[in-house]
Amino acid sequence: MSKKNLICWLLIFISFMLFSAAGCGGKETTAPGAKENIKVGFSISLTGIYAPAAESQMRAYDLWLEQVNERGGIYLEEYGKKLPVKFVYYDDQSSTDMATRIYEKLVTEDKVDMLLPPWGTTLHFAIAPLTEKFQMPVVGNTACSIKIRELDAKYFWFITSCIPDRQTEALVDLMKEHKNQLKTVAITYVQDLFPRENLEFLEPYLKAAGFEVVLVKDYPIGVSDLSSLMAEIKRLNPDAYLALSYPEDSFLITNQAIEAGLNPKLFLLLVGPSIAAYDAGYGAATEGILTQGHWSPKRGWAGAQEFYDGFVKKYGERPDYLDSVLAYVSCEILEQSLTMAGSLDKEAVRDVIATSVFETINGPIEFTGVENMRMPAMWLQWQQGELEIVWPAETATAKLLIPKPKW
Amino acid sequence: MHMNYIKTAVIAVLLLVLFLIPQIATTYTTSVALNILMWIGMATSWLILAGFTGYISLGHGAFLGIGAYFVASYWQILPLPILILLSGIVCVFVAAIVGYPVLRVKGPYFVILTLGLSEFVKYSLIYYEVNIRGTVGRILLKTPSIEDLYYWILVICLLSIATAYLIKRSRFGLALMSVKDDEEVAEALGVNAALVKWKAFAISAFFPGMIGAVMAMRWTYIDPYTVFNPMMSFQVTIMAFLGGIAYLHGPIIGATMLTLLSQYLWARYPNFYMFALGVILIFVVMFLPQGLAGLISNMKLPVLLNKYKVENKSLTKEK
Numbered sequence: 001m002s003k004k005n006l007i008c009w010l011l012i013f014i015s016f017m018l019f020s021a022a023g024c025g026g027k028e029t030t031a032p033g034a035k036e037n038i039k040v041g042f043s044i045s046l047t048g049i050y051a052p053a054a055e056s057q058m059r060a061y062d063l064w065l066e067q068v069n070e071r072g073g074i075y076l077e078e079y080g081k082k083l084p085v086k087f088v089y090y091d092d093q094s095s096t097d098m099a100t101r102i103y104e105k106l107v108t109e110d111k112v113d114m115l116l117p118p119w120g121t122t123l124h125f126a127i128a129p130l131t132e133k134f135q136m137p138v139v140g141n142t143a144c145s146i147k148i149r150e151l152d153a154k155y156f157w158f159i160t161s162c163i164p165d166r167q168t169e170a171l172v173d174l175m176k177e178h179k180n181q182l183k184t185v186a187i188t189y190v191q192d193l194f195p196r197e198n199l200e201f202l203e204p205y206l207k208a209a210g211f212e213v214v215l216v217k218d219y220p221i222g223v224s225d226l227s228s229l230m231a232e233i234k235r236l237n238p239d240a241y242l243a244l245s246y247p248e249d250s251f252l253i254t255n256q257a258i259e260a261g262l263n264p265k266l267f268l269l270l271v272g273p274s275i276a277a278y279d280a281g282y283g284a285a286t287e288g289i290l291t292q293g294h295w296s297p298k299r300g301w302a303g304a305q306e307f308y309d310g311f312v313k314k315y316g317e318r319p320d321y322l323d324s325v326l327a328y329v330s331c332e333i334l335e336q337s338l339t340m341a342g343s344l345d346k347e348a349v350r351d352v353i354a355t356s357v358f359e360t361i362n363g364p365i366e367f368t369g370v371e372n373m374r375m376p377a378m379w380l381q382w383q384q385g386e387l388e389i390v391w392p393a394e395t396a397t398a399k400l401l402i403p404k405p406k407w
Numbered sequence: 408m409h410m411n412y413i414k415t416a417v418i419a420v421l422l423l424v425l426f427l428i429p430q431i432a433t434t435y436t437t438s439v440a441l442n443i444l445m446w447i448g449m450a451t452s453w454l455i456l457a458g459f460t461g462y463i464s465l466g467h468g469a470f471l472g473i474g475a476y477f478v479a480s481y482w483q484i485l486p487l488p489i490l491i492l493l494s495g496i497v498c499v500f501v502a503a504i505v506g507y508p509v510l511r512v513k514g515p516y517f518v519i520l521t522l523g524l525s526e527f528v529k530y531s532l533i534y535y536e537v538n539i540r541g542t543v544g545r546i547l548l549k550t551p552s553i554e555d556l557y558y559w560i561l562v563i564c565l566l567s568i569a570t571a572y573l574i575k576r577s578r579f580g581l582a583l584m585s586v587k588d589d590e591e592v593a594e595a596l597g598v599n600a601a602l603v604k605w606k607a608f609a610i611s612a613f614f615p616g617m618i619g620a621v622m623a624m625r626w627t628y629i630d631p632y633t634v635f636n637p638m639m640s641f642q643v644t645i646m647a648f649l650g651g652i653a654y655l656h657g658p659i660i661g662a663t664m665l666t667l668l669s670q671y672l673w674a675r676y677p678n679f680y681m682f683a684l685g686v687i688l689i690f691v692v693m694f695l696p697q698g699l700a701g702l703i704s705n706m707k708l709p710v711l712l713n714k715y716k717v718e719n720k721s722l723t724k725e726k
Contacts, residue, residue: 047681049632090673090674091673091680095633095636095638096626096628096629096633097442097622097625097626098673100438100625100626101435101438101439101442104434104435104438105435105674108433108434108435109433109435122544122628122630122632122633125544125546125627125628126626126627126628128627128628129550129627147542147544147546150546150548151546151548152548191533191534191536191537191543192543192630192632193542193543193544193630196537196541196542196543197542200541200542218537218538220530220533221632
């Protein structure tokens with residue numbers, strides 16, 4: 001027993017020595033006073049339930065980092081020169097507990113100059129009170145909920161216009177244009193915050209506009225079979241089927257709707273069809289699928305096509321029209337606001353973000369409170385292998401294809 | 408006598424340091440310390456059922472979730488101390504209700520049942536949120552500072568250790584440990600096994616309920632998927648085993664070591680630390696079946712802990 005114990009202690013000692021040696025090597029050796037780079041910190045879900053989704057965000061961050069440093073960094077008047085950007089990030093394991101600790105570390109220990117947000121609504125909400133407390137401005141990207149207005153934040157903003165009340169209103173407006181073809185509607189939703197909030201507004205809007213809602217049904221996250229639900233919808237034969245879904249179940253619904261031969265005139269899958277794996281998996285079958293989003297490289301926003309090409313070149317597949325675009329826009333706003341403020345002073349940067357108009361790959365962006373009210377809520381549709389903006393008319397790149405062709 | 412003085416002095420210094428941390432340390436150090444205390448509280452309260460009776464529960468995290476949701480539901484309606492206390496009491500009631508049938512099941516069936524039970528609580532809550540409240544997740548505004556939360560967690564953590572200590576020294580504790588050694592024999596000797604297990608389960612649920620209440624204020628946004636994450640329960644179990652479940656200080660050492668270690672690893676090797684943690688856990692299970700506490704206890708050097716060793720050996724040796 002004692003020999004074994006000795007081995008144990010020896011191993012513990014050796015590993016401790018190794019760790020501390022590695023730790024020393026990693027320390028920074030920047031002379032005080034001489035600012036050599038701009039440190040941008042964030043947490044990312046490398047592991048855990050958000051990990052598959054967070055990749056499209058991380059890739060956009062990395063692409064921007066590469067591009068901004070190729071340009072020589074960000075120009076700051078305060079220093080009279082361009083400073084390169086350096087990322088400091090940690091894995092939050094998709095946990096709110098970890099994310100809060102990481103942002104505390106980033107601000108108080110690593111002393112980063114600026115912050116980028118983690119992935120998803122939950123983690124955005126978890127860190128918002130902290131960034132508020134530290135008075136660190138953060139432009140949120142992959143988060144969306146009507147609860148953002150509850151936050152009452154001065155240092156936090158949300159880019160997306162996919163806010164449930166705004167986007168469902170736009171959807172019903174779109175449907176009203178085709179009311180001669182659309183009378184009955186079936187809705188399904190996955191049991192989580194964002195889909196549930198969409199339902200909250202969608203159902204009354206539809207009823208007020210005179211549509212007949214023939215089915216509203218929910219199912220849990222991680223569901224593995226929806227074939228009986230597809231059969232039921234087929235039996236009801238609605239003109240429009242609106243699936244308030246997440247990527248995982250968007251794939252499941254597509255598979256099982258094809259199997260069931262479910263062919264409504266309007267087919268919506270809320271989140272999922274904008275990611276690259278969707279059209280890679282279904283090809284021509286995507287024709288006519290409607291989904292949420294507010295971006296297309298064809299719209300002609302400055303830098304949009306370059307972003308698309310740069311992303312494809314670096315990663316070998318197209319960006320997610322939602323998360324990758326939003327994450328990249330966050331970085332663009334960060335970059336522009338620093339240059340406009342001319343310094344790394346948090347208050348100055350905050351004021352710039354709160355009051356300026358930013359030209360991004362997703363068009364002009366301007367915040368009213370925490371929300372980007374400059375961008376209207378839009379809807380995308382798959383048409384001949386490309387996602388087109390089909391609503392509203394002023395930003396559309398194509399007209400709505402209706403009825404959706406059969407599978 | 409001399410040894411007792413040293414022990415008391417060490418504990419007193421430790422307590423003083425713990426008490427002073429928010430005053431002297433940075434916010435980040437306080438947050439790390441808060442995290443360690445939270446896991447110590449979780450693992451020690453877990454020990455009251457699992458360590459003493461041998462009924463390994465994989466549902467301990469569910470009580471944390473219930474406490475968190477209770478606070479979120481009555482946030483800014485009830486005063487803070489009452490809110491925290493009630494969160495614990497609610498969990499005691501929940502444990503008493505579910506524990507009655509559940510504790511009749513033994514061995515691996517019990518382990519699986521507790522896991523299923525926490526998933527059941529999670530999905531019931533999701534159903535309630537989605538279909539009745541019409542939303543999922545809650546935001547807590549105007550939460551107390553991290554320093555205040557730290558003191559709450561410190562008090563709850565110390566309470567859980569004191570409770571476990573007192574139970575271990577009591578007749579009730581002996582009854583629990585007799586259940587662990589041989590439930591049938593214990594019954595034959597007049598121990599009401601069903602009753603003592605039931606009591607232990609209810610008591611052990613009190614602390615995670617209160618911890619959940621405090622942590623909800625720290626996380627400020629909670630939804631069922633994050634507060635009822637089964638990884639919470641697994642982590643509690645892993646910490647207790649790492650420290651050694653035959654010892655009262657086992658979960659304390661386990662929780663401290665694992666939290667510090669993972670802290671150290673994720674901060675330096677963001678892409679590698681899960682792998683390293685896995686290797687360490689395999690190592691512990693293979694070479695340290697009695698946990699870190701067992702390793703310390705087996706050494707001849709720390710005279711300080713010899714007394715513990717004798718106590719524990721006498722209780723666990725004759726299995």
